[in-house]
């Protein structure tokens with residue numbers, strides 16, 4: 001029999017306190033605070049900071065935040081853009097370690113990007129990744145299929161076979177590379193319509209970014225690194241929204257990072273183009289000023305931009321122009337990051353800090369409510385990935401218990417080596433961020449309790 005959890009005095013989407021009962025994989029009951037009936041005498045009670053491993057059939061979680069108010073209950077977070085690195089780069093991350101980090105960050109589903117070795121461009125590879133996710137059990141893994149064979153940008157991959165496979169792929173992307181040939185991009189957009197898929201574009205005009213190391217601007221000029229102009233991103237986004245309009249298909253723009261990119265998406269949406277866009281946590285908070293010390297932990301694709309761009313993406317997320325926050329969690333082994341800037345790999349980890357960065361930049365500044373956070377980090381990405389029959393569901397009785405409990409009053413110092421991910425390239429190390437994931441539930445089973453993955457709690461029953 002599975003453990004029943006009673007969450008006492010939690011605040012759904014930050015609203016008024018209620019009791020929520022999780023049983024048999026679903027939210028079985030939501031009652032007024034203090035009124036949930038404990039169905040069995042054998043239960044343990046835990047207060048925040050006093051994790052006890054579930055030993056009875058019923059566990060009561062006293063869901064007080066560190067300031068005494070109720071913990072915020074959100075639908076389990078859904079990441080549309082995660083690099084899990086398996087197969088091929090298990091030294092950086094595996095499906096197991098990456099989804100465990102995802103659970104620690106409050107995620108119950110991730111979309112695993114296709115730039116693995118081999119590339120996820122066949123039904124065989126996407127089915128393998130899906131199976132590894134199922135075996136790990138930390139979060140649902142939805143493989144992204146490559147748009148072109150080997151990400152080479154020359155021939156379309158077997159999009160239909162991946163869509164029809166057991167992995168039911170709906171998101172296709174050459175992420176890491178741009179689908180820059182317009183005829184291939186057009187064909188991909190046309191092809192995915194047959195199964196309601198979406199092409200997620202890494203918008204980077206390759207000719208404008210040859211040898212580029214960081215954002216092109218004042219800082220790149222001063223420190224002498226080859227610049228990466230904003231227009232290299234904007235030109236591809238502009239082209240792609242026109243193509244998506246022309247063929248009447250669904251386009252998703254990955255990790256949008258410039259003020260004018262936001263303008264283009266705003267314009268496209270006003271025309272009724274079927275386009276969605278994501279911003280990463282790091283582009284919501286960090287700027288290219290951080291490159292001055294040549295620390296490659298800040299080297300990322302697209303590059304960190306200017307303070308004006310940061311303000312524009314925050315505004316775009318607040319007004320709904322940008323649909324979602326996606327982590328672009330990009331783990332790299334130490335040797336690929338602990339080297340000189342120009343030799344270092346692009347990318348930073350993000351699963352365990354995403355919610356805190358969104359709280360710091362958007363909630364604590366009054367620009368988004370917790371209900372908005374549920375939309376941009378759960379409901380909307382689940383909808384774009386077409387997994388909204390299982391994830392990003394309303395907080396209501398009968399719904400699958402994919403949930404995260406957050407303590408917004410907590411503060412924590414980010415320590416690179418104390419992260420759950422197998423890689424240490426967090427740009428937030430040494431920074432204090434608000435908010436802490438207290439517990440994550442995947443179909444009613446706790447994957448995280450008291451902020452710790454459940455297998456790390458002594459004697460944990462999985």
Ligand SMILES: NC(=O)N[C@@H](CC(=O)O)C(=O)O
Nearest residue numbers: 083175176300301330346347
């Ligand atoms: N974001 C990055 O800087 N790197 C990503 C690729 C990508 O998302 O473009 C990676 O796979 O490492």
Ligand SMILES: [Zn+2]
Nearest residue numbers: 175176202254
């Ligand atoms: Zn990318």
Ligand SMILES: [Zn+2]
Nearest residue numbers: 113175176328
């Ligand atoms: Zn990526």
